[in-house]
Amino acid sequence: MTDNFQNDINNLVEELNFQGSKKFKLIVLFGLLGDFDSFEYAINLKNYIDNHKDNTLDIFAIAIGNHNGKRKFCKYTGFCEENLIVVSDNQIHNNLKVSKGLDIGLGGWINMLLMLTGINSFKTIKEVIRGYTGDQKAKQIYSEFDEIDILKFLKFSGNSFKQVFGSGYLRPFELATFRLSNMNEIILNWSDYILHEKYLPQRGASFLLNDKNQVIYKFFSNNVLGYSPNMRDPLGFLSDQIKE
Numbered sequence: 058m059t060d061n062f063q064n065d066i067n068n069l070v071e072e073l074n075f076q077g078s079k080k081f082k083l084i085v086l087f088g089l090l091g092d093f094d095s096f097e098y099a100i101n102l103k104n105y106i107d108n109h110k111d112n113t114l115d116i117f118a119i120a121i122g123n124h125n126g127k128r129k130f131c132k133y134t135g136f137c138e139e140n141l142i143v144v145s146d147n148q149i150h151n152n153l154k155v156s157k158g159l160d161i162g163l164g165g166w167i168n169m170l171l172m173l174t175g176i177n178s179f180k181t182i183k184e185v186i187r188g189y190t191g192d193q194k195a196k197q198i199y200s201e202f203d204e205i206d207i208l209k210f211l212k213f214s215g216n217s218f219k220q221v222f223g224s225g226y227l228r229p230f231e232l233a234t235f236r237l238s239n240m241n242e243i244i245l246n247w248s249d250y251i252l253h254e255k256y257l258p259q260r261g262a263s264f265l266l267n268d269k270n271q272v273i274y275k276f277f278s279n280n281v282l283g284y285s286p287n288m289r290d291p292l293g294f295l296s297d298q299i300k301e
Contacts, residue, residue: 065153066264066272073142077115081299082266086155088259090122090130090143091250094284095261096239098291103135105292114299116140119149121256126249133242145252147259156279158258165257172258172281184282188233195227195289198235207237236282265298274298 066084069075075084085102087095102116118136120127122143131138147157159168159177172178173185187195199205199215201224206212222228243250251257261284265274274294278284285291 062153063272066266067270069149069153070266070270073117073119075115075117077117079115080113080268082115082117082270083295084264084266085116085118086150086153086262087118087120088147088150088158088261089251089256090120090126091243091247092257092259092261093236093239093243093282094278095120095130096134096243097236097282098261098284099130099134099136100239101291105295106137107135112299114295118142119144121145121147121259122252123249126246126252129246129249147256150259150262153262155262155277156260158260158281160258165254169257169281178280178283180280180283180288184280184288185233187227187288188236189230191222191229191231192227192289195232197224197227198231205234205238207234207241263294265294 069084070082075082083102085098087098089095099118102118106112106114106116116137117140119142120130122130123145124143127138127141127143130136131141147155150157159172161168161171173181175182197218199218201214201216201219203215204212205215218224218228218231222231260278260280262277263275263284264272267273276286276294282288285294287293
């Protein structure tokens, strides 16, 4: 960890008033609000907070977007609106050396589509396939009581996964269904979630700080659907680093 990087984090905490009141703080840099990773990561973080009511962690996030998008994003994902800062460009990402993703000079759409095929985003295809095939070593997403609404015309309950595939693990098509639901929300509110298409390839990062604001964990994403080093357990790093 270089002194310059630690100083950059300290400055970010001060400038954005990411003070918090708990022993640890997690600072997340999303790309665009409307990025697949932003939605999925935010929902997982919300669930983590719900499952650790008395934990010692404050979570703050920065995303490229506008205030309408922020309001809708937090309503959909459950992420705390007060702890999300929206910015109009990727200057903070650049300052912290976060990957911009692929750029072949033909615009954000082309760059993103190429990354989705695995170009300069090597783990993406594997993660997409896992969404359809399931994963015995990952947790299930839907309970049997969840009501799932895809594109307003396909509605079913989480019990469907249980009846066909059982329970207790990530069932086939379950993660793909979850991501399709998120994609539907993005498409329906495209102008609010996608501030500018040139930022579509922008990746994110995570920084875990202790009570002295020292960075004790960091991760820089290079892949679409790769906001964690272990996508089977995306927030496993918190359990490894935080001892409540």
